[in-house]
Amino acid sequence: MSTSLKDPLGGPPALLMVPAVVAVLLLVVPLAAMVAATDWPGLPAQLRTEPLREALWLSILTSTIAVAFCLVLGLPLAWVLARLEFRGRTLLRALVTVPLVLPPVVAGVALRTAFGRTGVLGEPLLDLTGFGFPFTTWGVVLAHVFVSLPFVVISIEGAFRSADPEYDVAAATLGATRWTTFRRVTVPLALPGIAAGLVLGWARSLGEFGATITFNGNYPGVTQTMPNLIYVTRQSDEDAALALSLVMLIVSVGVLLALRDRWLGTPGART
Amino acid sequence: MTGLEVDLTVPGRVTAAFTAEPGSVLAIIGPNGAGKSTLVRALAGLLPAEGRAVVGGTDLLSIPARERQVGMVFQGQLLFPHLSAVDNVAFGPRSRGVPRADADRAAQAWLDRLGIGELAARRPQQLSGGQAQRVAIARALVSEPRLLLLDEPFTGLDVKVAMALRIELGRHLAAYDGVTLLVTHHALDALTIADHVLVLDEGEVAQIGTPSEVSQRPRTEHVARLVGLNVVREERTLTAFTPEAVAVSLDEPVGSPRLRWRGAVVDVSPHGDAVRVLVHATPDLIADVTPAAATELGLVPGREVWLSVKETAVRRYAIDPDPPGTVAP
Numbered sequence: 206m207s208t209s210l211k212d213p214l215g216g217p218p219a220l221l222m223v224p225a226v227v228a229v230l231l232l233v234v235p236l237a238a239m240v241a242a243t244d245w246p247g248l249p250a251q252l253r254t255e256p257l258r259e260a261l262w263l264s265i266l267t268s269t270i271a272v273a274f275c276l277v278l279g280l281p282l283a284w285v286l287a288r289l290e291f292r293g294r295t296l297l298r299a300l301v302t303v304p305l306v307l308p309p310v311v312a313g314v315a316l317r318t319a320f321g322r323t324g325v326l327g328e329p330l331l332d333l334t335g336f337g338f339p340f341t342t343w344g345v346v347l348a349h350v351f352v353s354l355p356f357v358v359i360s361i362e363g364a365f366r367s368a369d370p371e372y373d374v375a376a377a378t379l380g381a382t383r384w385t386t387f388r389r390v391t392v393p394l395a396l397p398g399i400a401a402g403l404v405l406g407w408a409r410s411l412g413e414f415g416a417t418i419t420f421n422g423n424y425p426g427v428t429q430t431m432p433n434l435i436y437v438t439r440q441s442d443e444d445a446a447l448a449l450s451l452v453m454l455i456v457s458v459g460v461l462l463a464l465r466d467r468w469l470g471t472p473g474a475r476t
Numbered sequence: 477m478t479g480l481e482v483d484l485t486v487p488g489r490v491t492a493a494f495t496a497e498p499g500s501v502l503a504i505i506g507p508n509g510a511g512k513s514t515l516v517r518a519l520a521g522l523l524p525a526e527g528r529a530v531v532g533g534t535d536l537l538s539i540p541a542r543e544r545q546v547g548m549v550f551q552g553q554l555l556f557p558h559l560s561a562v563d564n565v566a567f568g569p570r571s572r573g574v575p576r577a578d579a580d581r582a583a584q585a586w587l588d589r590l591g592i593g594e595l596a597a598r599r600p601q602q603l604s605g606g607q608a609q610r611v612a613i614a615r616a617l618v619s620e621p622r623l624l625l626l627d628e629p630f631t632g633l634d635v636k637v638a639m640a641l642r643i644e645l646g647r648h649l650a651a652y653d654g655v656t657l658l659v660t661h662h663a664l665d666a667l668t669i670a671d672h673v674l675v676l677d678e679g680e681v682a683q684i685g686t687p688s689e690v691s692q693r694p695r696t697e698h699v700a701r702l703v704g705l706n707v708v709r710e711e712r713t714l715t716a717f718t719p720e721a722v723a724v725s726l727d728e729p730v731g732s733p734r735l736r737w738r739g740a741v742v743d744v745s746p747h748g749d750a751v752r753v754l755v756h757a758t759p760d761l762i763a764d765v766t767p768a769a770a771t772e773l774g775l776v777p778g779r780e781v782w783l784s785v786k787e788t789a790v791r792r793y794a795i796d797p798d799p800p801g802t803v804a805p
Contacts, residue, residue, distance in 0.1 A: 375554040377541045378520050379568035380619065389567070393558040 243451050244444050251448035259426045260434040267342060268410035271349030275406045279357040287365035305355040312352055313419025340422050345430060348416040353406040360405055364398020365391060408457060480623060480655040484527035489514045490679040501649050501656040503670035505702055510676040512659045516625040520548050531622045547616030551628040553608050555600035561611045562587060562596035568619040586614035606637040624656040642668055663703050667691060675699045693793050697759055706761045712795050719752060721789035722763035726773060729784040736784040737761060741777050755783055
């Protein structure tokens with residue numbers, strides 16, 4: 206009966222168990238409360254509204270495009286950080302991770318300063334092409350990329366680092382160029398980590414609120430993503446906000462589970 | 477195919493000059509940290525080195541690793557875990573621009589030759605140590621390398637598997653017309669497979685010669701220890717004798733006045749059916765005694781003993797005035 210017999214190291218100390226249980230409650234109770242408080246009979250009607258369909262579609266679209274950009278830009282940057290030795294690498298990594306700790310609203314202000322209609326880059330761009338990022342769907346994508354890219358870069362860099370560089374060495378002795386090695390050895394070995402990084406980036410994009418609303422405002426069908434919609438809806442209709450939030454929860458968890466089965470297994474188990 | 481002419485330095489780590497005939501196998505032995513792996517990695521282009529390493533008129537040191545066409549079998553194989561055996565072998569040819577179908581065919585042919593053709597579709601983690609080692613050898617040989625480098629190829633394998641693979645590798649190396657460098661810490665590899673043995677010690681060539689020369693006439697105590705012999709230096713003469721020829725006694729031995737030493741036992745360890753005793757004398761010597769004798773004499777570390785060897789059991793030879801580094805034909 207006594208735990209000390211079952212566990213030769215002794216029972217788990219209360220000083221660890223109590224905070225651990227509190228942590229679980231803190232994470233689970235709000236979500237459970239949200240599920241419990243939902244007006245289930247009224248839910249279908251809530252979900253059929255036009256603003257929700259538009260906002261959900263916009264969120265999924267912009268997050269997916271943003272993650273594609275994160276892949277195209279972040280994969281090479283992660284490789285540079287993981288595999289090249291150069292002066293200032295630590296500084297570069299620090300610069301890349303700043304948006305990770307930056308309050309999203311500040312990110313929005315920074316984006317306005319750079320890409321706003323009178324911004325350092327935004328003004329010449331507007332003069333040259335007539336296109337401006339703010340208050341457009343591309344502006345939403347830009348904000349998403351800005352906040353998600355650091356997550357993607359840091360987690361892919363970690364994946365590259367945990368793929369033994371000796372495999373790169375073996376590939377070189379077999380006559381492979383660095384590009385061939387990257388394509389046929391480094392990336393396949395890091396694939397689970399790359400997928401995890403992209404899922405993380407996608408989830409970060411999907412939930413992005415501060416930078417998006419600061420940089421792009423909140424125009425239905427153009428810049429109104431799900432978090433924006435939930436925020437404005439909550440001011441007038443608490444039940445509707447709850448329903449929308451539930452949709453976000455289901456989408457997030459669903460995507461995470463789907464990708465987990467497909468991509469996040471062990472490298473040896475894939476075929 | 478042509479031979480290999482090496483005269484290179486990896487600053488602070490290894491300096492070596494030697495030549496090897498086409499089709500020959502040169503074993504590189506030496507204690508840990510002697511620079512064995514450094515030497516082959518420099519030849520493969522994985523470490524910067526000064527000097528030259530010429531094969532067929534090309535100085536390898538002047539071209540990048542991927543253009544050297546050097547086959548390398550790594551310690552621990554380093555097969556790509558995400559590729560099947562046949563894709564691992566075909567990786568080299570495909571990287572060098574051979575069309576996929578041709579590369580696959582060549583890879584399959586090599587796997588067949590090594591007797592693992594039916595395992596072509598398996599991933600490295602589904603192969604035994606010996607099978608994986610065969611794939612690694614096929615991967616190194618499939619591109620017909622100018623030079624074959626084997627870095628401790630039998631390390632980590634089961635003793636029986638290693639023995640079978642040693643014999644098999646010897647056969648394949650006999651068919652390979654380029655130079656093979658085999659890094660090993662195992663004297664047996666050097667003696668069974670190699671035509672010549674190069675002994676590295678503290679980053680320098682201590683001796684180079686045929687396996688029988690090196691094993692019978694080691695030039696330094698280090699070399700002697702590696703091949704399991706005792707050597708005693710007297711001016712320009714070296715005296716070599718086997719550990720079995722050494723008699724151990726507690727009292728001063730009678731007769732044979734010259735060849736006897738007194739010292740303390742440093743280490744006692746099993747060695748085959750015998751017990752190997754390391755004695756700290758001038759110089760350090762090893763003696764093999766029966767387990768019964770070891771018990772009777774009370775051979776434990778710290779025990780003072782006398783060692784002696786009969787005049788008829790030793791081999792004397794002059795220290796070769798030639799510097800090491802040239803392989804005698």
